[in-house]
Structures are given as C-alpha cells and as structure tokens.
Amino acid sequence: MKQMLIVKADRCLGCKSCEVACAVEHSEAENLEGAIQAQVKPQSRVRVMQGEGFAIPLQCRQCEDAACIASCPTQALCREEAGPVILDADRCIGCMWCVEACPFGVITMDNYGSGVVKCDQCYERVAQGKTPACVKACPTSAITYQDLKEVVADKRSAYLVRIERAAREEAL
Secondary structure: OOEEEEEOHHHOOOOOHHHHHHHHHOOOOOOHHHHHHOOOOOOOOOEEEEOOOOEEEEOOOOOOOOHHHHHOOOOOEEEOOOOOEEEOOOOOOOOOHHHHHOOOOOOEEOOOOOOEEOOOOOHHHHHOOOOOHHHHHOOOOOEEEEEHHHHHHHHHHHHHHHHHHHHHHHHO
C-alpha cells in the first residue's frame, strides 16, 4: 500500500526537531552524540522554512512521475515499485539536473558539493516497521506518515464537515 508524508502547516512550531532527527538518522552513527562528533557531518533531507507567520517542513513529495528521475543522466535516482525515490550517492556526479527538475526545490547539494541529498522517506526504517525519523521526532504531529486510503478518507471527512457548516450557516 502506498504511504506518504503528510504535512499540517498549522501544527508546525518551526522547532526543527524533524531536521535534527533526519540528519541523525542519515549519519553513520545513527545517534545524536555520534552525529555531532562525526568527521563527515550528516545533512538533513528535510528543511523547515519560515513564512510570514508560519513555518512548514519541506521534503521530497515522491512525485508519481518524478522529473528528478527522468533528468538524472547517471540513473542515480530510481524508484522500486510504489516506493519512494531513492538516491544512489555512489552514482551521483553532482550535475544538479535533478535540482533543476524538482518542482518543489527540495533536492539540494550535499555539504561538500560532490552530490545531492534528498528525502528517501527513511525507507530502511519503514522496512523495519518504524515510521520515518521526521515523523517520530515531531512534537506536534505536524508531519505524519499515512496510507493513501487514510489520507483520502480524512480529506473526504473534512470536506463533508465544511459542507455541513456552510449548510448550517445558510439556514441561519
């Protein structure tokens, strides 16, 4: 079943816990102390951006017809079945074509300018039955990991509530 990261901007405090958790998860040590002391500093694949009066975590949206995959000349980006878009860092030459192709601006160069980094929805964690690191770390549940059917059902329920409220207001 297809699962996806859902972001609720009205819940985000801008605390950047998701950024820290992501960087730690993608570090060699996979723990905070080890990540801090690492020679090669880990890099987050999610970024909390500040708007006017709000903050929102941005990460790869795992597009169905991913332009980043199509633009990559070395096939460093790929997708297996209905899973997330995965980066093979050993194949990446840092040409930045995927950065140009990404409609959301969430693929970035690594800290060393040798390749790119992008969200992989912590596919290794998910394979172990865990949730992505950013989801686990978010203190307000601004980021959730849900089945597509669950997302559709939530949207449908929210839409029905809006219709009911509008009908009540019209009746008054």
